[in-house]
Every structure is written in structure tokens, then in C-alpha cells.
Amino acid sequence: MPRDTEPARGAPSEDEHTPIDVVAVGNALVDVLGSATDEDLVRLGLVKGTMALVDLERSRAIYETMGPTVEASGGSAANTAAGIAALGGQVAYLGHVADDGLGRAFIHDIRSIGVHFEPTPTAAAPDRTTGHCLVLVTEDAERTMATHLGVASDFSSADLYEAHLGATQILYLEGYLWDQPPAKAAMREAIEMAHAGDAAVALSLSDPFCVEHHQREFLDLLRGDVDLVFANDEEIAMLFGVQDLDAALAAVEETGVLAAITRGPAGCVVVTAQGSDAVPAAPVERVVDTTGAGDLFAAGFLYGITHGLSPREAAHLGGLCAAEVISHVGARPQSDLHELATRAGLAGDGGSARALPAENVTEA
Amino acid sequence: MPRDTEPARGAPSEDEHTPIDVVAVGNALVDVLGSATDEDLVRLGLVKGTMALVDLERSRAIYETMGPTVEASGGSAANTAAGIAALGGQVAYLGHVADDGLGRAFIHDIRSIGVHFEPTPTAAAPDRTTGHCLVLVTEDAERTMATHLGVASDFSSADLYEAHLGATQILYLEGYLWDQPPAKAAMREAIEMAHAGDAAVALSLSDPFCVEHHQREFLDLLRGDVDLVFANDEEIAMLFGVQDLDAALAAVEETGVLAAITRGPAGCVVVTAQGSDAVPAAPVERVVDTTGAGDLFAAGFLYGITHGLSPREAAHLGGLCAAEVISHVGARPQSDLHELATRAGLAGDGGSARALPAENVTEA
Numbered sequence: 001m002p003r004d005t006e007p008a009r010g011a012p013s014e015d016e017h018t019p020i021d022v023v024a025v026g027n028a029l030v031d032v033l034g035s036a037t038d039e040d041l042v043r044l045g046l047v048k049g050t051m052a053l054v055d056l057e058r059s060r061a062i063y064e065t066m067g068p069t070v071e072a073s074g075g076s077a078a079n080t081a082a083g084i085a086a087l088g089g090q091v092a093y094l095g096h097v098a099d100d101g102l103g104r105a106f107i108h109d110i111r112s113i114g115v116h117f118e119p120t121p122t123a124a125a126p127d128r129t130t131g132h133c134l135v136l137v138t139e140d141a142e143r144t145m146a147t148h149l150g151v152a153s154d155f156s157s158a159d160l161y162e163a164h165l166g167a168t169q170i171l172y173l174e175g176y177l178w179d180q181p182p183a184k185a186a187m188r189e190a191i192e193m194a195h196a197g198d199a200a201v202a203l204s205l206s207d208p209f210c211v212e213h214h215q216r217e218f219l220d221l222l223r224g225d226v227d228l229v230f231a232n233d234e235e236i237a238m239l240f241g242v243q244d245l246d247a248a249l250a251a252v253e254e255t256g257v258l259a260a261i262t263r264g265p266a267g268c269v270v271v272t273a274q275g276s277d278a279v280p281a282a283p284v285e286r287v288v289d290t291t292g293a294g295d296l297f298a299a300g301f302l303y304g305i306t307h308g309l310s311p312r313e314a315a316h317l318g319g320l321c322a323a324e325v326i327s328h329v330g331a332r333p334q335s336d337l338h339e340l341a342t343r344a345g346l347a348g349d350g351g352s353a354r355a356l357p358a359e360n361v362t363e364a
Numbered sequence: 365m366p367r368d369t370e371p372a373r374g375a376p377s378e379d380e381h382t383p384i385d386v387v388a389v390g391n392a393l394v395d396v397l398g399s400a401t402d403e404d405l406v407r408l409g410l411v412k413g414t415m416a417l418v419d420l421e422r423s424r425a426i427y428e429t430m431g432p433t434v435e436a437s438g439g440s441a442a443n444t445a446a447g448i449a450a451l452g453g454q455v456a457y458l459g460h461v462a463d464d465g466l467g468r469a470f471i472h473d474i475r476s477i478g479v480h481f482e483p484t485p486t487a488a489a490p491d492r493t494t495g496h497c498l499v500l501v502t503e504d505a506e507r508t509m510a511t512h513l514g515v516a517s518d519f520s521s522a523d524l525y526e527a528h529l530g531a532t533q534i535l536y537l538e539g540y541l542w543d544q545p546p547a548k549a550a551m552r553e554a555i556e557m558a559h560a561g562d563a564a565v566a567l568s569l570s571d572p573f574c575v576e577h578h579q580r581e582f583l584d585l586l587r588g589d590v591d592l593v594f595a596n597d598e599e600i601a602m603l604f605g606v607q608d609l610d611a612a613l614a615a616v617e618e619t620g621v622l623a624a625i626t627r628g629p630a631g632c633v634v635v636t637a638q639g640s641d642a643v644p645a646a647p648v649e650r651v652v653d654t655t656g657a658g659d660l661f662a663a664g665f666l667y668g669i670t671h672g673l674s675p676r677e678a679a680h681l682g683g684l685c686a687a688e689v690i691s692h693v694g695a696r697p698q699s700d701l702h703e704l705a706t707r708a709g710l711a712g713d714g715g716s717a718r719a720l721p722a723e724n725v726t727e728a
């Protein structure tokens with residue numbers, strides 16, 4: 001694979017004054033996708049539909065049991081950034097890679113779709129590789145992930161690119177980042193920079209295990225620093241320690257935070273200070289691989305609310321983007337999302353000045 | 365990506381007496397697949413539908429102009445080997461990789477599908493990488509390739525694994541290999557070993573440019589060492605320096621070699637000493653990416669004739685395998701080909717003693 005790290009086609013010129021719609025921050029990962037059976041998952045001790053962090057040795061051991069794989073850039077927030085760029089938004093990414101084959105592929109792929117990304121890669125070493133996520137796709141299109149973070153876990157305040165953080169409407173954070181102390185410290189710093197620059201802060205809860213590990217911190221964030229939260233029904237119920245969706249929706253409504261709660265084929269619920277609003281899912285001919293569904297939903301939603309759409313319209317666009325990504329293998333869009341949005345009348349106003357509709361950022 | 369080179373799941377135990385249906389020899393490549401427009405191809409000076417050999421510098425330059433890519437193991441004969449294994453055949457591969465990320469992925473992928481492969485990788489170095497093929501897929505599903513051979517061009521007689529070559533029914537050679545003198549010398553040696561072991565020799569003409577460069581040698585091979593040839597209509601006409609298919613079929617019939625001539629959506633023609641026999645293509649719902657179509661046709665055909673099918677039945681099976689691979693991105697099968705063959709009544713007798721139906725290996 002080519003080794004160059006020069007800006008690729010679509011890499012925008014680094015004008016410090018480029019207004020950015022969204023800065024997305026996350027673990028920079030390359031996905032290694034292969035098919036698996038339910039029995040494989042049991043044998044490997046993996047819990048279906050979730051993400052497990054594994055060390056390099058275990059990652060290798062799981063890989064050896066996998067059939068043929070395909071490698072493609074991934075990473076939850078990076079997938080979201082790719083989706084926003086494909087929709088035509090101005091988006092920057094912050095994450096950490098190594099100067100190895102996977103890292104160079106990651107940089108190429110995210111820049112080539114038009115995302116601003118100015119990484120400072122770590123020198124490659126046998127035990128310091130670019131993070132990778134083994135994605136085991138079962139016949140029901142569900143994905144189960146084993147992630148070796150590699151140098152993604154070196155993400156620190158040195159990776160905070162101020163020109164982008166100071167010029168964005170929204171700072172979007174992956175919940176997965178809370179697993180590593182230096183990354184968590186960098187997130188806190190990024191939140192301060194965003195607030196100083198009048199940007200809104202969005203958080204994805206990422207994964208049930210993630211919520212289990214960081215419940216208190218996530219709750220504190222929702223009650224203070226965060227203006228917008230993405231979660232699925234399981235994650236939001238776990239966050240508030242309740243059993244059913246209605247109780248979770250009531251709890252999130254009380255925080256005053258704008259929330260987009262995804263429910264797979266049942267669509268999503270948008271929660272504003274005005275209450276809850278269910279939005280149906282977009283139809284999908286054949287679900288092939290659900291990898292990236294939540295990430296692309298977030299892409300459509302974030303693009304929408306930074307381009308003058310209402311939260312309900314933004315949720316519709318999120319559903320369209322999620323439908324595109326689950327109809328093929330891999331977590332990044334393969335179709336022209338901007339055209340998709342335009343056809344649906346959801347391309348927005350081409351750039352709004354306000355980060356979030358003011359009425360949704362009310363106090364609890 | 366995991367770095368281990370231990371045998372993967374499905375890697376067969378190396379019993380020297382395992383009878384092999386096919387030993388496939390070729391350039392070991394990892395495909396880097398991305399979409400492109402016709403204008404991109406013109407701008408890059410690439411001829412649509414063909415393969416160009418490029419040096420590392422040019423490979424990097426083309427890669428930088430490409431949008432997001434997906435990496436997956438490829439290589440023409442390796443794709444054929446993967447297809448034969450997926451059909452349930454006993455197949456070995458010979459090719460040369462480096463001990464880098466791409467090389468380890470190549471080894472993992474081909475072994476994990478059940479192909480016998482005992483490589484001796486070259487140490488990795490910045491300018492000695494595993495071969496890779498930039499595959500530019502246009503909207504009409506046609507693929508245009510720019511291959512940097514890397515260490516694949518180091519293939520030599522040291523890579524001829526005797527335990528497999530001495531136990532095979534068929535030796536299958538990629539025409540692409542004739543581009544490198546050491547590989548060509550190794551091919552000659554492999555042909556001698558195959559003949560000594562009573563194996564038949566099959567050759568794929570691979571690409572029109574390949575035929576243009578090696579016309580005389582390929583003709584000599586057909587008139588002496590080769591028992592079975594794979595080509596598309598353009599390649600076979602170019603080989604015999606004729607303008608139309610009928611003239612090409614007459615010319616190939618005269619050589620007495622069994623030939624399978626593919627014609628894309630028009631199906632294929634099987635040429636035996638008894639004449640030409642047209643076989644329709646298998647229906648395809650939506651052609652997504654024609655990468656691997658010829659390789660998988662060869663897989664079905666080779667599996668068929670080593671499992672008791674007639675050449676016509678084998679061509680039917682080849683068509684089914686080609687139809688599977690062009691209905692998704694990537695050059696290796698994603699469905700259970702054995703089940704596909706069984707459903708079509710083309711799974712054969714589970715292992716035949718004779719390499720080729722004797723009546724087809726007649727003298728000219």
C-alpha cells in the first residue's frame with residue numbers, strides 16, 4: 001500500500017478561518033471485517049453486538065480464528081466525520097494513528113472524502129500499531145467487535161488542533177474515549193475550548209459496556225457540559241438505571257439536553273425540552289452489515305442541525321444515512337449522501353450560523 | 365492488523381501425501397479497491413478494463429488521487445485458488461509476499477479459506493513491500509488496475525513447493541507471471557515438475573496487454589506444454605492475430621488444447637477436439653464490481669473438471685462462480701460456493717483421479 005502521507009484529493013487547504021460544522025474526536029481505527037457464526041462468538045467469549053477492548057495478543061488470537069477479512073477505515077467518530085463530509089458538511093477529525101500501513105490508509109481514506117485531518121503520527125513499532133477493530137459480522141447482519149486500540153490510546157491534549165476546535169459549531173465526542181485517562185483529560189480540555197468558542201458539545205454513549213464503566217461521568221456530562229447526546233435505547237436506559245424506554249426518555253427530558261435515541265429498525269426518538277418525538281426508520285431493502293449504523297445516524301443528525309433542519313428533520317436524515325451504510329459491508333458511506341439528502345429535501349440551507357436550535361438548549 | 369504468521373483456521377496439515385486438485389501459481393497481491401470515474405482513468409493515463417504494471421512511486425501517486433479504499437486479498441491465481449477451496453476442492457497456492465501488514469493479511473486470508481500455502485516471506489523494507497493492485501471501479505462495474513508487484517516479482521524456483529507440485533492433478537499458471545524473467549524460469553521448471561508427475565498444465569492469458577507482450581511464448585506453450593487455456597474473447601483473438609471470435613475458435617481448436625473462452629455477459633465457449641460449445645452466463649441481479657470474474661470462472665471450471673464434470677458442466681459452474689463474485693465488491697467469494705454448486709447439481713463426484721477428460725487432451 002502506498003506510504004505517502006501527503007494530503008490526498010479532497011484534503012482541504014488549511015485555512016485557519018475555515019468555519020467548521022463539526023469537529024469529531026475518537027479512536028482512529030481500521031476495521032478488519034469478516035463473517036462469523038454465533039458459535040464462533042461464544043467460543044471466543046465475545047458478547048454479540050458489543051465492543052470489547054483486547055490487547056495485541058488477544059487481537060492476534062481472534063484474527064487467526066477468522067475467515068478471510070476485508071480491511072477498511074473505521075472508528076466510530078471517524079465514520080461520523082466521513083458521513084458529514086459525504087453530505088457536504090465542513091468537518092474535522094481528531095484522533096491518533098501510527099506511521100504504518102494501517103495508519104497511512106486511515107489518513108488517506110478520511111482525507112480523500114474531504115474531512116480535515118492534521119495528525120502527528122507516532123513512529124511505527126511492532127507493539128505500537130495503528131488501532132484496529134476486528135469486526136465479526138454474523139448472518140443476521142449484527143456486528144461484534146474486538147478492538148485493539150494500539151496508538152489510538154495515546155490520544156492526548158497534543159492532538160487537539162486548535163484551528164479547528166476554535167472554529168466549529170459542534171464538538172462531537174465518542175464515549176469510547178473515556179476508557180483511556182489521557183484521552184479523557186484531552187476531552188475535558190476540548191470541551192473547555194469548545195465552550196470558550198461558543199460551540200455546542202455532543203456526546204455519543206457508544207456502547208452499553210461503555211455506559212456501564214462510565215455511568216457517573218456520563219451523567220455529570222449530561223448535567224453540565226453536554227448539549228446533545230446520542231444513544232441507543234439500551235444505552236440510555238442503562239445510563240439512568242431504568243428498565244424501560246419511557247422512563248429513560250422522561251429522565252433525559254429532565255436534563256434539558258437534546259437527545260437522539262436510536263432503536264434499530266424501530267427508528268428513533270428525538271427528545272427536546274418540548275417532549276419526545278418518534279421518527280420512523282428509513283426502509284432498507286436488505287440489511288447486510290449493521291456496522292456504522294449509529295455512526296451514520298449521528299452524521300445525518302449533526303449535518304442536519306448545523307444546516308438549518310429541525311431536530312425531527314435531522315433525525316430523518318440520520319435514518320437515511322444509517323439505511324445506506326447497513327445495506328453494504330463496511331462502516332463508511334458508499335453512495336453520494338449529498339444527493340440522497342437532496343432527493344429527500346433534507347440537504348438544508350448550506351450552512352447555519354447557530355449550533356443548535358436555541359429552544360432545545362434550555363436549562364433543566 | 366495482527367502480525368502473526370502462524371497457520372490460520374482451515375490451514376490444512378502439511379501431509380506430503382495429500383492429493384491436490386489444483387496448484388495455482390501467481391503474483392500474490394492485495395487489492396486496494398476504490399471507485400473512479402472515466403475521467404479519472406483518462407487523467408491517470410490508465411486504459412479501462414486492463415491491468416498496468418506501475419512502480420512504487422506511480423502507485424503512490426495514483427493512490428493519492430483515489431477516494432476512500434477498501435483492502436482485500438487479491439491476485440488472479442490466488443482468487444482462483446480461493447474459489448476452488450470455497451467449492452470444497454483441495455488446492456495449493458504458490459506466490460511470494462513480504463513480511464509486512466499486507467503480506468500477513470494475504471497469508472491469513474488465503475489459508476483461512478482452506479488453501480494450502482507455505483510461503484517464505486521476504487523481510488519487509490520500505491521499498492520491498494507485498495505487491496498491491498490499485499483497482500479503480502467505475503460506475504459500470506468495470507475494473508481498471510494499476511499493479512505494483514513489489515516482492516511478488518521475486519517469485520523464483522525457490523518458491524516451488526514440491527510436495528504440492530508432485531501431488532496435483534492440474535498446475536494452473538497466471539499469464540501475468542511471464543512479465544518477470546525469474547518467475548518465467550520458475551514457471552518452466554514447474555511445468556516440467558507437473559509433467560513428470562502426470563499433471564495437466566492450465567494457463568490463463570490474464571490480460572490483452574499480457575498477450576501482446578508474450579504472444580510468441582504463449583503460442584509455443586499452447587502448441588506444447590499446455591493442456592487447458594483460459595482467455596476472454598479479446599485475448600484469444602489477439603493471441604492468434606485474428607479479428608473475430610470464430611477465427612480464434614477455429615485456431616484454438618486446431619491446437620487440440622481444451623479452451624474456455626469467456627465473453628462477459630454473453631457467457632463462454634468451450635472448445636474441445638470435438639468443436640465449440642457455447643454456454644450461457646449465469647443470471648446476475650446487479651453487477652457491482654467485475655473484479656475477479658475471470659478468476660472465479662476458472663475456479664469453477666477447474667473444480668469441475670477435477671471432480672468428474674464434463675467441460676460443459678464445468679463451464680456452467682464457472683459461470684455460477686463468476687456471477688457470485690461480480691455481485692459484490694472484491695475478487696474473492698463471499699457466499700458458500702459449495703452450496704451454490706450443490707444446489708445447481710454441479711458439485712461433482714468429490715474427487716476424480718483423472719486430470720482432464722482424456723478425449724480433450726488429444727494431439728493437434
